[in-house]
Amino acid sequence: MDKSKFIQELYEKGCIKVIRGKLNIDLKIIIGYPYLLHFVADNFLQEAQTMNIDAIVGMPYFGMIHASYLSSKLNKPLCVIKNERMVQRELINPENIINSKHTLNILVIVDNIEKGFRLSTFIESIFKRIKNCKIIGIFTICDNCIANNKYLKFSNYHMFSIINSHDVLNNLIQFKNITNQDFLEIYNTMNFTTIEKNVLGIDKKCNKRLFSIIKAKRSNLLVSLYYSNFFHIVNIVNKISPIICGIVINSNIIEQFTDEKREILKKLVHEKKIIIIDNIELSMANKNVVIKTLKKNFTFCDIVTLRVNYVEETKVFSEFSLDLLKQIDDGAKGFILIMKGMGYNNNFINQKVLDSCSKFYKYINGILVSKREYYMNDNNMLYITDEIEMIDKTVQNSILNDGCDLVIYNIVEFKTLTKDYLMSIYSSVKLHNEYSWISFCKVNSIEN
Numbered sequence: 001m002d003k004s005k006f007i008q009e010l011y012e013k014g015c016i017k018v019i020r021g022k023l024n025i026d027l028k029i030i031i032g033y034p035y036l037l038h039f040v041a042d043n044f045l046q047e048a049q050t051m052n053i054d055a056i057v058g059m060p061y062f063g064m065i066h067a068s069y070l071s072s073k074l075n076k077p078l079c080v081i082k083n084e085r086m087v088q089r090e091l092i093n094p095e096n097i098i099n100s101k102h103t104l105n106i107l108v109i110v111d112n113i114e115k116g117f118r119l120s121t122f123i124e125s126i127f128k129r130i131k132n133c134k135i136i137g138i139f140t141i142c143d144n145c146i147a148n149n150k151y152l153k154f155s156n157y158h159m160f161s162i163i164n165s166h167d168v169l170n171n172l173i174q175f176k177n178i179t180n181q182d183f184l185e186i187y188n189t190m191n192f193t194t195i196e197k198n199v200l201g202i203d204k205k206c207n208k209r210l211f212s213i214i215k216a217k218r219s220n221l222l223v224s225l226y227y228s229n230f231f232h233i234v235n236i237v238n239k240i241s242p243i244i245c246g247i248v249i250n251s252n253i254i255e256q257f258t259d260e261k262r263e264i265l266k267k268l269v270h271e272k273k274i275i276i277i278d279n280i281e282l283s284m285a286n287k288n289v290v291i292k293t294l295k296k297n298f299t300f301c302d303i304v305t306l307r308v309n310y311v312e313e314t315k316v317f318s319e320f321s322l323d324l325l326k327q328i329d330d331g332a333k334g335f336i337l338i339m340k341g342m343g344y345n346n347n348f349i350n351q352k353v354l355d356s357c358s359k360f361y362k363y364i365n366g367i368l369v370s371k372r373e374y375y376m377n378d379n380n381m382l383y384i385t386d387e388i389e390m391i392d393k394t395v396q397n398s399i400l401n402d403g404c405d406l407v408i409y410n411i412v413e414f415k416t417l418t419k420d421y422l423m424s425i426y427s428s429v430k431l432h433n434e435y436s437w438i439s440f441c442k443v444n445s446i447e448n
Contacts, residue, residue, distance in 0.1 A: 001039050007163060007171040009036060016168055018178055021185040023165060025144050027111045031065055040162065041069040044109070044139050047160045048074055051137055052105055055079050059110040059122050066141070067109035079106075081122075081129055104133040110140045113161070142168070166351055166375045199382070199405050199444050209302060209332050210275050210365070213245045220399075220440045221433045222277065222408045224248040224386060228255050232417045234268060239426050241272035243433045248277040248386075248408055251297065262300040276301035281338060284313035291320065298333050303365055306335040309349075314356040317363070334365040336384065339376075351375045372403030382406060388432070395432055399439040407436050 001009075010016050010025075013033065017024045030036045048070060055077040058067025064080060071078035106126065110119055123135060136158060143161035169186060172178035200215060214220055221244050225233045233254075237247060247269075251257055269276050278301040282293060297304050308314055337357065339350045354376070357364060366382030376383065385398045386408035398404045409432045411425055441447065 001035070003163060003167065004171055004174075006036070006039055007168055008175060009033075011172065011177055016172070018172075018182050018186065021182065023144070023168065023186050025112060025142050025165075025168065027141055028062055030111075030141075031062065037066070037069060040066055040141055041073055043162045044070045044160075045073045047139065048107060048137075051107065051158065053107045053136070054104040056107045056109060057081060057126055059108060059119065063108075063110040066111060066139075070107075070109060070139075079130070081125060102132070104130065105136045106130070106133050108135055108138045110138065112142045112144055113138075113140045114144050164375075164377075170351065199440075200446065210245065213273055213275060216273065217242070217245055219243055219245045219433050219437055220406050221429070221436045222246040222248055222384075222406060223429055224279070224408050224410045226250050226253065226279075226410075227413050228253050229413075229415075229417075230254050230257065230261050230265075232413070234264070235417055235422065236411065236425060237268060237272060237274070239422055240429045241274055243430055244274060245406075246275035246277060246302075248279050249301075250279050251301075252280055266300040275303065277303045277305065277336060279305045281305050281307040284308050284316040287316050287319050290316060302332060303334055303336055305338055305368065307338045308353045308357065310353075314353065314360070317357070317360045334363050336366050336368050336382075337364055338368045340368060340370055366406070369404065370402075371398075376403075384408065386410060390431065390435075393435060395435040396439040399436060399443055405440070407432070 007016070010027070010030075013029055013036075015025060015027055015029055017026075030040070044066065053074065053076055056067045056071045056074070057079045058064030060081075068078055070076075108119075108123065108126070110122075113119060119138070126133065126135065138157045138159055140159075140161045141163065143159070143164040169178070169183060173180070173183050200211060223236075223240065223244055225236055225247050226249065227233050227236075233247070233249060254261070265276065278297050280293070280297070282290060282304055284290060284306065294304060337353070339354070350373075354367075361378070361381070364381070366384050367376065368384050368386065369376070370385060370387050372383045383404045384406040385402065385404040388395050388398050388407050388409060395407055398407050409429060411429075414421055
C-alpha cells in the first residue's frame with residue numbers, strides 16, 4: 001500500500017469527509033482495520049529507526065494505540081500518561097522511568113494534529129511528569145494543522161507525518177471524490193502562518209557563501225539587473241554593493257556576453273562580496289542542454305534559477321554527470337526553484353514538484369515565490385520573493401507575513417546610465433535594505 005491508496009482507504013472507511021466547506025479528518029476508526037494499523041506502524045518505524053529514542057509516549061487516546069504498535073516493533077519502552085498523577089506502567093525494571101538518572105529522549109505519537117492546542121498541553125504534562133526528559137520528535141498520521149501556530153512551535157521538534165491536508169485534498173480531487181467548488185472553498189481557507197526560524201542557522205544545507213555575506217553585510221536584499229548592457233551592470237554593482245548581498249541577472253539577454261566578460265563579472269562579485277543568481281529559468285526537459293548550460297553558467301555565477309513544469313522533469317536530476325554534481329555539492333553552487341504558479345491548480349502542480357524534488361534538496365538553495373504557501377513546510381529552505389514595493393511597506397510584509405527570507409528589488413533598465421539615475425538607484429536600494437533587514441532580524445529574533 002502506498003500513500004495514495006492509504007488516503008483512498010481512509011475515505012472509503014469514512015475517516016475523511018467534507019462538511020460545510022471544511023475538511024474533516026477523524027482517524028479513530030483505523031483501529032478496527034489491522035492492515036491500516038500495520039501501514040501506520042511501518043511508516044513510523046522507518047522514520048524512527050534513524051533516531052536515538054529511549055521511550056515512546058502516546059497521546060490519549062488513539063495516539064496510545066499507534067505508540068504501542070511502534071513500541072513493540074522498536075523494542076522501546078512505552079510510557080502511558082493519563083490525567084492521574086502517576087505513570088500507569090513501569091517501563092525500565094526495576095526503576096520507574098520517572099526516576100531515570102539520565103535525560104531520556106522521548107518520541108511523542110499523536111493520531112492527528114488539528115490546531116496544536118491539545119498537543120501543546122499534553123507536552124507540558126510530559127515535562128511535568130517525566131522531569132528529566134527531552135522530546136526529540138513528534139509523529140502523527142495526519143498533519144491537519146496546515147502551519148505552525150501560537151500554541152506550539154513545531155520547529156523545535158523533529159516532525160513526521162504520513163499524510164497532510166494537502167495530500168488528502170489532492171487525492172480527493174484526483175479520484176473525483178470532491179467537487180471543484182468544494183475544493184476551492186477548502187483551499188481558499190488555507191494560509192501560511194508566519195513563524196520564527198533561524199535562517200542564519202541553516203547554512204549547512206544552503207549556499208554557504210550567501211549566508212556568510214548576509215551575516216557580514218547585514219543585508220538580505222538582492223537587486224535584479226536585467227540589463228543588456230554589461231557595463232551598466234558593472235557600474236551599478238560598484239555603487240550599491242556595500243548594501244546588498246547579491247544581484248540577479250539574465251545572462252541570455254546580455255549583449256556579447258563573452259568569456260572575458262564572464263571572468264570580469266566573476267572577479268567583481270568576489271571583490272565586492274556579493275553573489276550572482278542567473279535567472280535563466282532553466283528547463284529540465286533536455287539533460288544534455290541542462291548539463292552544458294550549467295557548466296557554462298557555474299563558471300561565473302553561484303545560483304541558477306530552475307523551472308520545473310512537470311513532475312517528470314525532476315527525473316533529469318538523477319541523470320546529471322558525477323562531475324557536475326561535485327561542482328554543485330561544494331556548498332557554493334546550486335539552484336533556485338521557481339514556484340510562482342497562478343491559481344490553485346498550479347499550486348497543486350508546485351506541491352507535486354516539491355515532493356518529487358525532495359531527494360535533491362541538497363542542491364536546491366531556495367524557492368522563488370510570491371509568498372510562502374501553506375504546503376511549503378521545509379524550514380531549512382530559503383524563500384525568496386521578487387514582488388516587493390514600497391507602497392504599504394510590502395518589503396516587511398514579504399518577510400513578516402508572507403514567510404519570505406530574501407527579497408529581490410527590480411531596477412528598471414534605462415538605455416543611458418546617468419549619474420543622477422545611478423544615485424536614485426542607490427537611494428531606493430538603501431531604503432529597501434533598511435526595511436528588509438529590520439524585518440529579517442525581527443522574524444529571526446536576532447540583533448539588528
